[in-house]
Amino acid sequence: MAAPLHRRLVAELLGTALLVTVVVGSGIAAQQLSPDDVGLQLLENSTATVFGLTVLILLFGPVSGAHFNPVVSAADWLLGRRAGTGLTGGEVGAYTLAQIAGAVAGAVLANVMFDIDITELSTKERAGSNLLVAEVVATAGLVALIFALARTGRGALAAPAVGAYIGAAYWFTSSTSFANPAVTIGRIFSDTFAGIDPASVPGFIAAQVVGGLIGIALVRYLFPDVAAAAGDVVVPHTTHPSSSETADTRSTR
Template structure:
């Protein structure tokens, strides 16, 4: 594989992660400004935009890199396909992309680039992240291993949109987006002190989702 073919998937992961963070944080800022006195409506607006944006990004970039945008998804994919060599570069592209997307979202709304002050690392939030991430991995890889990967843009977007409401954490389910959201002191942010707990919970959830996937689909091709 030549250098261009190696860089193209990394570019897709960086760009997708950047735009995902911009969608999540930008729609959170807009929701906060449009509905300043209604947190429930803010969450609905944020979730709706994220679900649609994520679906579009997966549809756009899935043929190029697999549209992971998430180190947990990359790790799960590597476990199933033995593509371990791309874990580190994909994760780096995803993390840098999410940080850049957070900075871009702040800039679009003339919001200061500052550490978030939103504390989230309660036991309920961490349990929620385990469940949210396990469910995300389950959706992605059961579809892939049963020949229905083409449904991922709709299914993943719908799942994340729903998980905004059925989890106490609003379903970050992604270490890269967790890191990116530290850089925005807005509705969608997370305080740096809360981020390590979220990342650990997401890794646990990813492992749980992968174990369930393998149990449910042991004979299906990856």
């Protein structure tokens, strides 16, 4: 059975917060360490994100599935609703709120650690149809990967596989692969290398939603029975009774 909702929400909030702390914090550090080399900044930022995301999925995945992403949570509901697997609609809303709150808190935490004014919003414009296309591609690939792993019983590989995909997408997409509405909102609150100005956010989120729908369509085509695995996204997270609970159960038989 799944962990209680309140426990899953705390895991989603903390996991998303720490993910954004990794992304923003490493972006700030990269900007300070390599002020005249944007390529090196991106390498430093993407490397930290790969390792950080992998560790966070391993840490929080057994509790909540480690979605850390409203698009992934919504896809979990859309794919699993007919089979009665995955999240319910209400849980998707709760996950989304926890993820957004965590993302904002994570950006603020990174700013505090690097002694940056937490009241300043990002002024880094990320506009252009090419960037929106990149977000569609990045998000579609992410959703397809996650559900393909779950459907084929390889959820244990999700941590390194998702980390590797996001790390690669930093480089093969022009947008550096946000692929996550919560993270996109969180990055408004850091006027640094990793930030995004508020005016650019609606376009990014719209592109991510479109990418999520394309990813869902792709995975349903490739794996028609994917709905059966929706409960194991991003990684399997059913709880098992403790030894004391097992003993109590046996004693009543």
